[in-house]
Amino acid sequence: MTESPPGPWSGYQEGLARGELRFQRCGECGRAVFYPRLLCPFCGSADPAWETAAGGGTVYATTTMRPRDEAPYHVCLVDLDEGFRMMSRVDGVAPDAVRIGDRLRLLIVEEDGRPVPTFVPAERS
Numbered sequence: 001m002t003e004s005p006p007g008p009w010s011g012y013q014e015g016l017a018r019g020e021l022r023f024q025r026c027g028e029c030g031r032a033v034f035y036p037r038l039l040c041p042f043c044g045s046a047d048p049a050w051e052t053a054a055g056g057g058t059v060y061a062t063t064t065m066r067p068r069d070e071a072p073y074h075v076c077l078v079d080l081d082e083g084f085r086m087m088s089r090v091d092g093v094a095p096d097a098v099r100i101g102d103r104l105r106l107l108i109v110e111e112d113g114r115p116v117p118t119f120v121p122a123e124r125s
């Protein structure tokens with residue numbers, strides 16, 4: 001690779017466009033960094049390295065939003081297995097059916113021409 005590394009946000013968007021959820025991991029303290037940044041927010045070290053999440057996560061918090069004149073939808077915080085937390089939503093189930101602790105699988109969908117990371121319930125075996 002001879003190109004200079006892209007800025008944190010463009011690197012994240014480029015990952016989504018390829019169907020990858022990228023995050024960073026600090027080479028100094030080893031903690032997962034999300035959203036992408038130039039400096040580790042925990043120890044201040046520069047240039048945390050990119051990694052790609054495997055896509056497994058767990059519901060940390062969930063809320064059903066009920067806008068007037070629109071169908072209810074839900075917003076949740078997901079703890080990814082790699083150790084970072086992001087705001088997203090769970091598709092494929094009724095908003096009220098999402099529970100804290102549910103296992104999820106990443107599903108990147110396209111909305112308004114942009115890739116958006118969402119989640120669906122993980123298959124229960």
Ligand SMILES: [Zn+2]
Nearest residue numbers: 026029040043
């Ligand atoms: Zn660090």
